[in-house]
Amino acid sequence: MAQPDKRRRILDAAVTVFAQNGFYNSKVSQVAREAGVADGTIYLYFKNKEDILIQVFIDSMAAILARQETALANLTDPAEKLRVFIATHFNSVAESRALAEVLTVEVRQSSKFMRGTDMKPFGQYLGMIARIIDDGVVSGAFRSNVDSRLSARAIFGAIDELSLAWAMERGSAALSDACERVTAFFMTGLEA
Amino acid sequence: MAQPDKRRRILDAAVTVFAQNGFYNSKVSQVAREAGVADGTIYLYFKNKEDILIQVFIDSMAAILARQETALANLTDPAEKLRVFIATHFNSVAESRALAEVLTVEVRQSSKFMRGTDMKPFGQYLGMIARIIDDGVVSGAFRSNVDSRLSARAIFGAIDELSLAWAMERGSAALSDACERVTAFFMTGLEA
Amino acid sequence: MAQPDKRRRILDAAVTVFAQNGFYNSKVSQVAREAGVADGTIYLYFKNKEDILIQVFIDSMAAILARQETALANLTDPAEKLRVFIATHFNSVAESRALAEVLTVEVRQSSKFMRGTDMKPFGQYLGMIARIIDDGVVSGAFRSNVDSRLSARAIFGAIDELSLAWAMERGSAALSDACERVTAFFMTGLEA
Amino acid sequence: MAQPDKRRRILDAAVTVFAQNGFYNSKVSQVAREAGVADGTIYLYFKNKEDILIQVFIDSMAAILARQETALANLTDPAEKLRVFIATHFNSVAESRALAEVLTVEVRQSSKFMRGTDMKPFGQYLGMIARIIDDGVVSGAFRSNVDSRLSARAIFGAIDELSLAWAMERGSAALSDACERVTAFFMTGLEA
DNA sequence: TATGAATGAGGTTTCATTCAT
DNA sequence: AATGAATGAAACCTCATTCAT
Numbered sequence: 001m002a003q004p005d006k007r008r009r010i011l012d013a014a015v016t017v018f019a020q021n022g023f024y025n026s027k028v029s030q031v032a033r034e035a036g037v038a039d040g041t042i043y044l045y046f047k048n049k050e051d052i053l054i055q056v057f058i059d060s061m062a063a064i065l066a067r068q069e070t071a072l073a074n075l076t077d078p079a080e081k082l083r084v085f086i087a088t089h090f091n092s093v094a095e096s097r098a099l100a101e102v103l104t105v106e107v108r109q110s111s112k113f114m115r116g117t118d119m120k121p122f123g124q125y126l127g128m129i130a131r132i133i134d135d136g137v138v139s140g141a142f143r144s145n146v147d148s149r150l151s152a153r154a155i156f157g158a159i160d161e162l163s164l165a166w167a168m169e170r171g172s173a174a175l176s177d178a179c180e181r182v183t184a185f186f187m188t189g190l191e192a
Numbered sequence: 193m194a195q196p197d198k199r200r201r202i203l204d205a206a207v208t209v210f211a212q213n214g215f216y217n218s219k220v221s222q223v224a225r226e227a228g229v230a231d232g233t234i235y236l237y238f239k240n241k242e243d244i245l246i247q248v249f250i251d252s253m254a255a256i257l258a259r260q261e262t263a264l265a266n267l268t269d270p271a272e273k274l275r276v277f278i279a280t281h282f283n284s285v286a287e288s289r290a291l292a293e294v295l296t297v298e299v300r301q302s303s304k305f306m307r308g309t310d311m312k313p314f315g316q317y318l319g320m321i322a323r324i325i326d327d328g329v330v331s332g333a334f335r336s337n338v339d340s341r342l343s344a345r346a347i348f349g350a351i352d353e354l355s356l357a358w359a360m361e362r363g364s365a366a367l368s369d370a371c372e373r374v375t376a377f378f379m380t381g382l383e384a
Numbered sequence: 385m386a387q388p389d390k391r392r393r394i395l396d397a398a399v400t401v402f403a404q405n406g407f408y409n410s411k412v413s414q415v416a417r418e419a420g421v422a423d424g425t426i427y428l429y430f431k432n433k434e435d436i437l438i439q440v441f442i443d444s445m446a447a448i449l450a451r452q453e454t455a456l457a458n459l460t461d462p463a464e465k466l467r468v469f470i471a472t473h474f475n476s477v478a479e480s481r482a483l484a485e486v487l488t489v490e491v492r493q494s495s496k497f498m499r500g501t502d503m504k505p506f507g508q509y510l511g512m513i514a515r516i517i518d519d520g521v522v523s524g525a526f527r528s529n530v531d532s533r534l535s536a537r538a539i540f541g542a543i544d545e546l547s548l549a550w551a552m553e554r555g556s557a558a559l560s561d562a563c564e565r566v567t568a569f570f571m572t573g574l575e576a
Numbered sequence: 577m578a579q580p581d582k583r584r585r586i587l588d589a590a591v592t593v594f595a596q597n598g599f600y601n602s603k604v605s606q607v608a609r610e611a612g613v614a615d616g617t618i619y620l621y622f623k624n625k626e627d628i629l630i631q632v633f634i635d636s637m638a639a640i641l642a643r644q645e646t647a648l649a650n651l652t653d654p655a656e657k658l659r660v661f662i663a664t665h666f667n668s669v670a671e672s673r674a675l676a677e678v679l680t681v682e683v684r685q686s687s688k689f690m691r692g693t694d695m696k697p698f699g700q701y702l703g704m705i706a707r708i709i710d711d712g713v714v715s716g717a718f719r720s721n722v723d724s725r726l727s728a729r730a731i732f733g734a735i736d737e738l739s740l741a742w743a744m745e746r747g748s749a750a751l752s753d754a755c756e757r758v759t760a761f762f763m764t765g766l767e768a
Numbered sequence: 769t770a771t772g773a774a775t776g777a778g779g780t781t782t783c784a785t786t787c788a789t
Numbered sequence: 790a791a792t793g794a795a796t797g798a799a800a801c802c803t804c805a806t807t808c809a810t
Binding site: 390413416421422423424425428 | 769770771772773
């Protein structure tokens with residue numbers, strides 16, 4: 001009987017439903033059914049439908065940011081850091097295709113129209129990549145003429161697109177392969 | 193007074209409106225007003241609201257595909273081809289921020305849920321990149337161990353993300369700069 | 385090229401279309417297509433959509449009234465008159481199932497809501513039956529205690545229902561059989 | 577304050593509104609207002625507007641069928657049965673002119689266009705009449721040469737038309753009078 | 769007379785949100 | 790905290806009608 005974390009269950013249900021139908025084609029009642037709660041209960045935990053998506057985004061970004069920080073904690077070599085970052089990203093995505101779809105597609109779509117949604121977590125994520133590159137430039141591991149913000153964004157775009165391709169085509173095994181190849185690819189583009 | 197191509201005007205209006213509010217937050221009547229036609233007129237040219245978005249996609253992809261083909265027609269050097277391809281993409285995007293937003297965000301979002309939408313034009317676009325890479329591999333200009341499909345997708349992801357960044361931040365006249373830099377970046381990743 | 389009676393063609397087309405889809409589910413453009421004219425042309429001959437139905441009714445009733453008058457002209461025996469009346473009704477209906485459906489169903493449905501539609505022709509039709517009965521009562525051929533208005537209405541209801549049954553079930557051959565039987569049936573109810 | 581059977585209230589409201597304006601000229605919002613519920617509430621109980629009409633038909637036919645069965649339960653004489661059947665029909669109609677109009681006019685009009693509407697209850701109703709006649713033929717009370725299906729349909733057409741006449745003219749308290757007369761009329765047509 | 773592209777009012781229906789229980 | 794029946798605003802789309810040609 002005791003439903004320990006109802007908020008969590010609603011968020012998970014939302015990810016499933018949003019991934020399947022897209023945010024705008026999903027009905028709050030579908031999320032409620034998937035979560036095993038009444039429609040009204042949703043509104044005890046979230047301000048409105050949009051808020052569910054925002055919280056999915058915030059929670060998920062927090063989780064992946066923490067995960068990246070843990071993964072990178074003991075590394076010093078910039079090339080190795082970037083390799084691990086990319087691998088961690090792909091691993092996170094691999095754990096939940098649904099979440100990957102929601103983050104890459106739905107949030108991107110909707111964020112522009114959600115006034116006051118704090119997109120900082122996304123900026124932080126880009127910032128992590130940029131910092132790795134900057135470190136590499138400073139340490140001499142990477143070319144000195146790379147634009148770290150731009151490269152970070154390009155790298156993110158590439159791995160995000162590959163995640164999405166994987167998410168939509170279900171070609172699951174290929175993901176780790178893609179991870180290795182794309183990493184190698186970028187390394188050559190960066191290394192001094 | 194009769195505006196010649198009403199279909200064209202509606203499509204242009206739709207791009208503007210969809211870019212501003214997102215497809216699902218846009219009302220057909222807004223598109224009509226922007227196009228300077230009555231609501232019902234829309235339905236003389238399009239099956240329904242979704243169909244407008246689909247036609248935007250089809251028309252725009254056809255235009256950019258044609259443009260790329262023209263641009264690449266007389267080139268033989270794979271590296272040069274890729275350089276031109278990327279430049280052409282950025283130039284196309286630069287001409288209409290709104291169109292860029294609709295193509296990268298709205299179409300991506302919605303295409304999954306539009307049964308029967310032919311995504312082939314997108315496949316063709318990826319195919320163009322892949323073919324350039326394949327040619328480069330054959331000619332020895334590019335490494336032999338690159339996966340052309342994967343690289344194509346990664347490259348597309350990167351330039352698409354950069355387009356989007358530019359589109360959303362409005363600021364950067366930096367697009368052409370980004371173009372050069374990202375091209376150089378990929379070149380190093382590919383060249384033998 | 386010369387389309388002699390466009391009004392006639394539109395009315396015929398309307399009967400076909402209304403019988404198939406019902407008045408309210410029929411579109412003016414369908415009638416136009418069926419008649420081989422442009423949508424706008426309809427409005428050169430009819431005030432509006434409802435007017436088409438009204439004219440179908442008026443024209444058809446005039447035709448059947450005239451037909452009945454001709455058929456009954458030389459008859460004197462009330463029983464014979466009634467027999468011929470019923471036969472003429474069934475024959476008229478048999479010539480156009482579509483018209484039968486429109487007259488029995490659509491006009492009945494709609495007449496209540498068409499202000500100012502003159503339902504007199506229908507009253508005249510009932511009146512013809514009633515007069516035959518009255519004559520029969522006077523001549524002693526029919527019972528003296530029959531209520532001619534009531535009986536007329538009952539008889540009309542019966543033959544109308546049978547027409548409709550025939551129209552909907554297409555059981556074409558059965559119509560003349562039904563005609564004979566129902567006539568015999570009513571005769572027994574009336575004859576002194 | 578909670579009205580017990582909202583479905584019932586909506587059906588009753590629908591009968592009133594449909595009788596007044598006709599099905600196709602009635603707006604769902606009118607039915608809602610008449611029922612004292614919000615527009616959306618209608619759709620908690622009915623699939624769509626058409627479904628309301630279908631349910632009116634199904635419910636009403638079930639009611640009148642049950643009523644006829646009760647009324648006829650203890651009777652054995654075929655002539656008496658028919659007499660009671662017709663009386664029961666007229667009584668049912670007399671209780672609600674609006675319902676009579678909807679059943680005779682609107683349902684008839686629309687049923688053809690409502691795919692999947694089960695018209696069996698109407699067939700059952702006709703079947704009840706036919707069975708009474710068949711019984712009468714077997715028992716020798718009625719002529720042996722009557723066609724029971726045909727006669728049933730004729731009888732139904734007659735009483736339906738008279739109901740409608742009464743419903744539309746509002747005036748006649750004459751309904752029970754009509755009942756007696758038409759019964760007598762048919763008896764003579766049937767009796768051996 | 770004839771056309772048919774354009775109009776725009778308005779209805780059906782959906783669904784996020786509320787609130788009495 | 791939880792429910793889910795009820796709400797009602799709002800949008801897509803249809804289609805009768807008009808009018809410039």
